[in-house]
Amino acid sequence: MTYLLHILIYIGIFSILSISLNLLVGYTGILSIAHAAFYGVGAYAVALMALQFHSPFLVNLVLAVIASGVLGALVGIPSLRIKDDYFIIATFAFQVIVFSILNNWVSFTGGPMGLPGIPQPVIFGIRVSSHVGFLILIVILCVFTFWFSGRVVKSPFGRVLRAIREDEVFAQSFGKNVAGFKVKVFMMGAGLAAIAGVMYATYISFIDPTSFTVMESIFIISIVIIGGAGSLWGPVLGAVVLVALPELLRFIGLPNAVAANIRQMLYGGLLVAFMLWRPRGFVGKYGFNK
Amino acid sequence: MINQLLLNALFAGCIYILIAVSFSLIYHITRFFHFAHAVVFTSGAYFTYLFHKLLGLPVCIAIPIAIGLAALLGCGMEVSVYKPLRKKNASPMVLLLASLGLYIVLQNTISMVFGDDTKSIRSGVVKEGLLVFGARITPIQIVIICTSIVLVVLVALWLKKSKMGKAMRAVANDAELAEISGIDSHNVILWTFAIGSGLAGVAGILVALDVDMTPTMGMNVLMMGVVAVIIGGVGSIPGVALGALLLGLAQHLGVWKISSQWQDAIAFIILFVFLLVRPQGFLGRKVKKVSV
Amino acid sequence: MWESMDLINRHMVLQVQNLNKNFDGITALDNFSCTVDEGEILGLFGPNGAGKSTLFNVITGFISCDSGKAIFRGKTLLKRSSDKISLMGISRTFQDLRLIRQMTVLENVMLAFHHQPGERLRNVFLRKRTSDRHEEKNREASLEMLEYSGIADKADQPAGNLSYGQQKLLSIVCCLASGAGLLLLDEPVAGINPGMIDKILSIIQELPEKGKSVIFIEHNIDAIMRVSHRAIFMDAGRKISEGLPETVRNDPKVIEAYLD
Numbered sequence: 001m002t003y004l005l006h007i008l009i010y011i012g013i014f015s016i017l018s019i020s021l022n023l024l025v026g027y028t029g030i031l032s033i034a035h036a037a038f039y040g041v042g043a044y045a046v047a048l049m050a051l052q053f054h055s056p057f058l059v060n061l062v063l064a065v066i067a068s069g070v071l072g073a074l075v076g077i078p079s080l081r082i083k084d085d086y087f088i089i090a091t092f093a094f095q096v097i098v099f100s101i102l103n104n105w106v107s108f109t110g111g112p113m114g115l116p117g118i119p120q121p122v123i124f125g126i127r128v129s130s131h132v133g134f135l136i137l138i139v140i141l142c143v144f145t146f147w148f149s150g151r152v153v154k155s156p157f158g159r160v161l162r163a164i165r166e167d168e169v170f171a172q173s174f175g176k177n178v179a180g181f182k183v184k185v186f187m188m189g190a191g192l193a194a195i196a197g198v199m200y201a202t203y204i205s206f207i208d209p210t211s212f213t214v215m216e217s218i219f220i221i222s223i224v225i226i227g228g229a230g231s232l233w234g235p236v237l238g239a240v241v242l243v244a245l246p247e248l249l250r251f252i253g254l255p256n257a258v259a260a261n262i263r264q265m266l267y268g269g270l271l272v273a274f275m276l277w278r279p280r281g282f283v284g285k286y287g288f289n290k
Numbered sequence: 291m292i293n294q295l296l297l298n299a300l301f302a303g304c305i306y307i308l309i310a311v312s313f314s315l316i317y318h319i320t321r322f323f324h325f326a327h328a329v330v331f332t333s334g335a336y337f338t339y340l341f342h343k344l345l346g347l348p349v350c351i352a353i354p355i356a357i358g359l360a361a362l363l364g365c366g367m368e369v370s371v372y373k374p375l376r377k378k379n380a381s382p383m384v385l386l387l388a389s390l391g392l393y394i395v396l397q398n399t400i401s402m403v404f405g406d407d408t409k410s411i412r413s414g415v416v417k418e419g420l421l422v423f424g425a426r427i428t429p430i431q432i433v434i435i436c437t438s439i440v441l442v443v444l445v446a447l448w449l450k451k452s453k454m455g456k457a458m459r460a461v462a463n464d465a466e467l468a469e470i471s472g473i474d475s476h477n478v479i480l481w482t483f484a485i486g487s488g489l490a491g492v493a494g495i496l497v498a499l500d501v502d503m504t505p506t507m508g509m510n511v512l513m514m515g516v517v518a519v520i521i522g523g524v525g526s527i528p529g530v531a532l533g534a535l536l537l538g539l540a541q542h543l544g545v546w547k548i549s550s551q552w553q554d555a556i557a558f559i560i561l562f563v564f565l566l567v568r569p570q571g572f573l574g575r576k577v578k579k580v581s582v
Numbered sequence: 583m584w585e586s587m588d589l590i591n592r593h594m595v596l597q598v599q600n601l602n603k604n605f606d607g608i609t610a611l612d613n614f615s616c617t618v619d620e621g622e623i624l625g626l627f628g629p630n631g632a633g634k635s636t637l638f639n640v641i642t643g644f645i646s647c648d649s650g651k652a653i654f655r656g657k658t659l660l661k662r663s664s665d666k667i668s669l670m671g672i673s674r675t676f677q678d679l680r681l682i683r684q685m686t687v688l689e690n691v692m693l694a695f696h697h698q699p700g701e702r703l704r705n706v707f708l709r710k711r712t713s714d715r716h717e718e719k720n721r722e723a724s725l726e727m728l729e730y731s732g733i734a735d736k737a738d739q740p741a742g743n744l745s746y747g748q749q750k751l752l753s754i755v756c757c758l759a760s761g762a763g764l765l766l767l768d769e770p771v772a773g774i775n776p777g778m779i780d781k782i783l784s785i786i787q788e789l790p791e792k793g794k795s796v797i798f799i800e801h802n803i804d805a806i807m808r809v810s811h812r813a814i815f816m817d818a819g820r821k822i823s824e825g826l827p828e829t830v831r832n833d834p835k836v837i838e839a840y841l842d
Contacts, residue, residue: 031383093562093565097555156717159689159693162684166685167682169676170676171693172668174673174694176665214509269391269395275385276375286684289384
């Protein structure tokens with residue numbers, strides 16, 4: 001039972017990550033390989049604040065979101081000057097730089113040793129300590145993220161994003177400040193990703209840089225794409241499939257050593273397969289066509 | 291001290307050149323980001339390990355086989371994934387994503403088959419380096435530098451003089467026009483992958499001969515190559531070579547002044563700056579942001 | 583002469599002076615000047631590569647020019663970004679027919695409206711009712727415009743489903759929706775069937791009544807003759823001839839340029 005709750009919590013965390021990335025990739029058509037960096041910033045922000053300042057959970061959550069959001073806006077700004085392919089590389093570069101900082105600035109982030117002993121959330125006097133408690137919290141945050149994303153996407157703002165996705169020159173020619181929209185989307189995507197980071201940090205109570213690598217970014221991208229980019233439920237479906245499916249493999253009795261590899265090969269293979277046969281994923285509305 | 295720095299930088303640059311030139315070749319002609327190039331690089335080393343250490347063949351036979359297999363691997367990806375996608379008019383992003391998927395599948399295959407631990411194809415004791423101009427360099431490192439330079443020069447000459455080389459340049463410049471002029475672009479692309487992948491395989495072997503191998507070593511080296519291409523200029527071999535050397539220099543200067551753990555970050559900060567300030571690199575052509 | 587006679591009671595909407603643009607040694611615009619008056623339809627024609635689309639790109643801020651001036655309703659254009667220029671009241675279509683083919687016809691038109699409160703993030707969350715009201719208003723206006731242009735029945739279909747001619751029509755409707763006072767139409771009737779040509783030309787003809795001014799580029803001389811108040815012939819970035827359409831067409835310099 002605890003195991004099931006654990007899986008559901010992970011699905012929740014990755015749903016938040018994929019819903020937030022979907023705003024960028026699925027609705028605006030910007031492939032960002034930096035998402036794990038924002039996830040990490042959220043996690044480290046809450047960890048450092050809780051450990052250094054003992055500030056309350058909700059305050060940490062808000063500050064982590066803001067910090068990540070600001071960083072996201074900063075990444076979005078160069079999109080004005082750097083075109084598509086190169087911009088993807090720029091996000092890759094940003095991801096690696098953030099990882100380097102998390103891994104090497106030992107005095108601040110604990111380096112490869114990470115940060116242990118992250119306190120559990122206490123909200124209005126209630127301590128979240130059980131699996132059920134965390135699951136409830138995660139579900140609430142998931143619902144919030146889903147609602148937030150839905151609002152954005154269904155609004156005229158969202159319409160501009162979809163226009164940018166297909167033809168930003170057209171959007172620009174009708175008075176839309178494309179660069180401004182991109183910065184805002186990055187800000188929102190990053191801020192929401194930080195929520196997942198906060199939950200991860202307080203749930204596991206220990207974080208280290210290895211959870212926030214390029215491969216993690218690619219995993220989140222895979223979730224969005226396989227589930228279905230450009231739709232509201234796609235990312236959630238993707239998270240369910242890509243988090244739960246590998247767990248099922250455990251029951252087949254796969255040796256632990258190869259379990260991690262098989263898990264990766266699973267989503268890597270699915271990525272190739274979907275690109276070949278169904279780029280819009282299971283339920284997506286955007287197939288990355290020209 | 292400064293001589294050692296320069297020598298280290300030259301050495302790093304030579305590694306980057308091979309991967310950068312091979313990647314640039316493929317990118318320039320196929321116009322998408324072939325991420326999986328990273329695992330082709332790694333496969334060169336592991337194929338050598340397979341044939342030399344596991345099957346016992348002498349190094350001088352194992353290496354050519356490995357290079358050939360690496361080239362085949364690259365061609366295999368083109369034939370089984372990229373070509374079908376291009377036929378469907380897939381956007382560069384789709385190709386990039388497929389390439390990512392390929393990388394993940396293949397890198398994990400290597401991990402599963404060979405294990406994640408460091409493997410070696412080096413033989414013998416690590417000798418102290420020879421003294422050259424007051425700096426230390428091992429014989430293998432000299433071999434690597436020479437091999438890189440020779441290969442890059444050969445590729446550059448081949449591109450300029452040979453029939454296929456000219457066809458490749460034509461396709462790189464304007465694929466439609468080349469097709470109309472009777473050039474079989476499918477064939478050209480296949481050759482591009484063969485040569486590019488072969489070069490990557492060589493690079494992988496050379497690196498392994500210097501510092502051993504792990505299944506994940508490819509991605510990092512590839513990104514360094516990409517940085518070299520961007521600062522040197524896409525589509526220009528001398529530019530890419532220059533970029534690779536400059537990158538090596540910048541990193542080692544950084545290592546000297548700061549510490550080696552920040553090597554990657556330095557490379558990527560340089561990349562970021564270049565993308566912002568001079569995306570066409572030193573010698574590349576101007577990159578238009580959007581054509582109206 | 584003819585200029586001063588026509589200008590007596592009209593306001594100049596656009597004034598372009600001595601524009602120069604060079605691309606890697608190719609002169610796209612060579613000391614080009616022209617004006618457009620309120621309610622005027624200016625036809626621009628000339629051989630391929632004459633610089634016509636470049637002119638549009640410079641005016642709308644998609645390309646910078648090397649020297650010269652461009653003034654729209656008294657305000658200078660040249661250093662502004664393309665989105666700001668659009669907001670000032672200039673809309674355009676593109677030679678390669680840009681549209682958002684994955685969005686519906688209606689969504690394309692609704693996209694084009696300026697000053698939509700719902701496009702501001704703050705309003706998406708804090709002023710939803712105001713945004714919704716504006717959306718509804720724009721929606722009705724869009725349907726009216728689609729009705730007017732005869733493609734209202736396709737409103738909920740992806741724009742990509744429309745025929746080429748209908749897509750061209752749609753792009754003009756989008757310009758209308760933007761509320762622009764000056765429309766720059768790049769080959770609005772090229773490559774479409776005669777029935778649709780008539781439809782689009784009649785819509786262009788009715789634009790001055792709606793208070794719009796138009797510059798349109800066409801290779802179709804007939805279209806220029808039918809609809810323009812005034813015409814300009816361009817070649818190699820230079821203005822070769824200017825005046826009433828008939829006059830320009832019969833200008834020996836124009837005939838010579840075409841025979842070259």
